Amino acid sequence: MNKLLKSYFYWTYPRGCFHYDVMVTLILLFIFVTPHLWNYGDRPSNAAGPPHPIQVIGDGGRGLIITVQAADVDLDLNTTASPQAVKKALHRAIEPVTGDAVFVTRWETVQDAQGNLSWKVWARR
Numbered sequence: 001m002n003k004l005l006k007s008y009f010y011w012t013y014p015r016g017c018f019h020y021d022v023m024v025t026l027i028l029l030f031i032f033v034t035p036h037l038w039n040y041g042d043r044p045s046n047a048a049g050p051p052h053p054i055q056v057i058g059d060g061g062r063g064l065i066i067t068v069q070a071a072d073v074d075l076d077l078n079t080t081a082s083p084q085a086v087k088k089a090l091h092r093a094i095e096p097v098t099g100d101a102v103f104v105t106r107w108e109t110v111q112d113a114q115g116n117l118s119w120k121v122w123a124r125r
Helices: 002-009 018-037 081-098
Strands: 055-058 064-069 101-110 115-124
Touching: 002 018, 064 081, 081 101, 081 115
Parallel strands: none
Antiparallel strands: 055 064, 064 115, 101 115
């Protein structure tokens, strides 16, 4: 029995023999059966994405420039908020696209041709 287990562990059987087929079958069973038996925690996120598209472009190797609709940011443009509050709200708005490993460096509000307000955010990884 010890010799049999060693030969299975070191994969010494030639292709096409019975023991080779048993090893391949065990590997395939492991691949296809274990996701139904164990929870690996690889489910899609339940967090809803932003309702409007977010534009992300590179900043010439310095970081990212992200354009997000003002309606997607939990911040009222008519009231004055502290820079920390603005930074935090912008980070929450871009997090579904960029992940939480980005740092917001600066931002400004912009208006497109249709008159919609947006935030232009510069961020780094």
